[in-house]
Amino acid sequence: MPDTSRITALLGRSQAALYAAAEPLPVESWRKPPAPGAWSAGEVFAHLNMVEVAIVDGVERMIAAPPKKLTLLQRIHFSPRLARFRQLKRRSPIPLDQALVLEKPESLSRHAAMRKRALALFAENSGRDLRAYRHKHPFFGYLNFYDWFCTIGYHELRHTEQVQEIVEIFQK
Helix, strand or coil: CCCHHHHHHHHHHHHHHHHHHHCCCCHHHCCCCCCCCCCCHHHHHHHHHHHHHHHHHHHHHHHHCCCCCCCCCCCCCCCHHHHHCCCCCCCCCCCCCHHHCCCHHHHHHHHHHHHHHHHHHHHHCCCCCCCCCEEEECCCEEEEHHHHHHHHHHHHHHHHHHHHHHHHHHHC
16 A cells, blocks of 8 residues: 555645745735736636646546556556656646636635545545556556645645745745
8 A cells, every 4th residue: 555644744745835835925916927928826726726626526536437457558657746847847738717716815715625625535545555546647647546646746836836936026
């Protein structure tokens, strides 16, 4: 069985880092992009929520069915840790829904509720070995149940750096 405490710790650490990065940004700057064509902090949080909802919904569907039989070649995938590095530029396969760009308190509250749901799903399945359950990630290949939760944490750390940059621009 994989070490689930390591994954839970990653999710807690990434969420704490994100909130610490966002804390100094005033509410009046939350929905303002720092530059033309750049995302605001509110848009970053909307994106993070959209991705986490998609992952949690997908994982729920994935484990409700029998695991997919994959060839050895299909089981080769990139590490979810790569989601952390902003140098690897990728366009999100999920278009940003502007209706989900909320004010700061609502953004933080929605994010916290989604994380609570993700952690509950993870905890509910802690007694099962779900490594055989895999679904294809648009960039990394077929990820298993545990890799998907790691992807949430590493993706969040990636965007924490973006929020830090937004805060720095508005503090100048």
